[in-house]
Amino acid sequence: MKEGACSVIDYTSILSQKVQQIPPSGIRKFxxxxxxxxxxxxxxIGEPDFTTPWHVRQEGIRSLEGGKTWYSPNRGFAELREEIARWFLRKYHLEYKADNQVLVTVGGSEAIDLCIRALINPGEEVLVPQPSFVCYVPLTQMVGGAPVIVETKAEDRFRLTPEALEAKITPKTKLLVLPFPNNPTGAVMRRKDLEAIAAVVKKHNLMVLSDEIYSELTYGGEPHVSFAEIDGMKERTVVVNGFSKAFAMTGWRLGYALGPVEIIGQMTKLHQYAIxxxxxxxxxxxxxxxKxxxxxxxxxxxxxxxRRRLIVDGFNRMGLTCFEPEGAFYVFPCIRSTGLDSEAFCEKLIYSERVAVVPGPAFGACGEGFVRVSYSYSIKHITEALKRIEHFLKELHA
Incomplete structure (x- = not known):
């Protein structure tokens, strides 16, 4: 080799095989x-178009002006953990001890990661209802666990049914992910739905990761029910939530987990080393x-x-069947009537009409034939987007 020449490194042989096998998130492409x-x-993108409320921003500003820029305790500031515990007692009648059953994390995503890592051994199975957010499967794979997909269907309003759950359970099943209110479908599990799932969980001695990040965005008069509220489930459940969606604090990157002392303790240990x-x-x-x-x-x-009612009515009027979501800020219209698959629909739409939505399969293979559309945008933007999509459909069938 000549002096100064660079050797060619085969990075595929150096990088983790597990990481290389995981595809990038399908949400970001469009x-x-x-x-x-x-x-x-x-x-x-599922991001509120609202600005973080001024009184909340003010407290962040005051902390900076007061020089409060030091590390917090690993679990989070005691006052915040106490407020989280009070919140759950007030809203869901659930009593958690702030000192050892609450952990403050960097977004809800870190809490999900910590929960899976704390619970899953190589080869153990994690039940993941889909369509759902993109992180559960790869995080399970990265710890050597085996993700098992439980398909939810439009005819069930994309709710998880006890029959579908029961059919996927094996002796290796350990953890059930409950992602409700759901991203991307907007599906919500009401109390009676959760009680039916709880019976299966108890029968098979499962643990549950209940991702409730959209808990405050539930519509239709019935408030959100935490899975930990269901009889016998608090001891089996790690609840994940955060500030991004409810308080329009996405960029602040703050979430939390609540659960049994033993599990939160192990999650805290991982948090100490990683974050x-x-x-x-x-x-x-x-x-x-x-507060x-x-x-x-x-x-x-x-x-x-x-916005939810405007966009659902709009899609149904133009012939893209869309069930009425009861939570989060997404709709999941069916685009099969166009004759296009989800990827082709999204590509043609963005290049011809300048409207970006996400293909359903980004949230699992069973999302084919659907697209995810976020209504966390202004009425003006949604109205204009619906006009463009309707024009796209007319041109497609011309």
Whole structure:
């Protein structure tokens, strides 16, 4: 080799095989395309278009102005953990001890990761209802667990049924993921639905990861029911939630987990080594949000509800069947009537009409024939997007 020449490194032989086998998130593709085009209306990312409420931002600002920039305790500031515990007692009549049953994390995503890593040994099975958020399967694979897909169906309003769950359980099954209210479908599990699932969980001695990040965005008059509220489930459940969706605090990156002392203890140990502590500034803001943010949630939820009804009516009117979601801020219309698969539909739509949505299979293979559309955008943007989509359909069938 000549002096100064660089050797060629085969990185595929160096990198983790598990990581290489995991595909990148399908959510970001059309968002990235949209960012490179002009005049695009992107309904592809699940991020509130509201600004974090001013009184919440003020607390973050005050903490910085006061020089409160030090590490927090590993579990999170005691005051925040106490507020989280009070929140769950007030809303769900669930009693958690702030000192050892609450863990503050960097977003709800970290809490999900910690829960799976703390519970799953290589070869053990994790039941993942799909369509659902993209992280559960790869996080299970990265610890050597075996994800088992439980398909939810439009005719069941994308709710998990006890029959579908029972059919997938084997002697290796250990953990059930409950992602409700659901991203991408907007499906909600009401109390009677959860009670039916709880009977199966108890019968087979399963543990549950209940991802309730959209708990405050539930519509139709019935409030959200936490799975831990169901008789006998608190001891079996790690509840994951956070501040991103309810308080429009996505960029603050703050979430939390509640659960049995033994599980939260092991999750905290992993958190200590991987992250150490969540951002201090975000925690000071979150304390204010939990203390005085109920009105903000109600106001944002009311606006989301208006958008929800507008977009559902719009899709059904133009012939793209769309069941009425009862939670989160997504609709999941069926596009099979167009004759296109989900990927082709999204590609043709963005290039011809400058509207970005996400193919259903990004959330699991059973999402084929659907697209995810977020209504966490203004009425003006949604109205214009619906006009463009309707024009797209007319041109497609011309």
């Amino acid at each position: 968002f990235d395309i949209a960012n490179e085009m002009d005049h695009v209306i992107s309904l592809s 150490m502590s969540a951002p201090s500034t975000a925690q000071y803001a979150a304390i204010e949000a939990m 005085n943010g109920d009105g903000d949630i109600a106001s944002m939820r009311e606006q989301y509800d208006l």
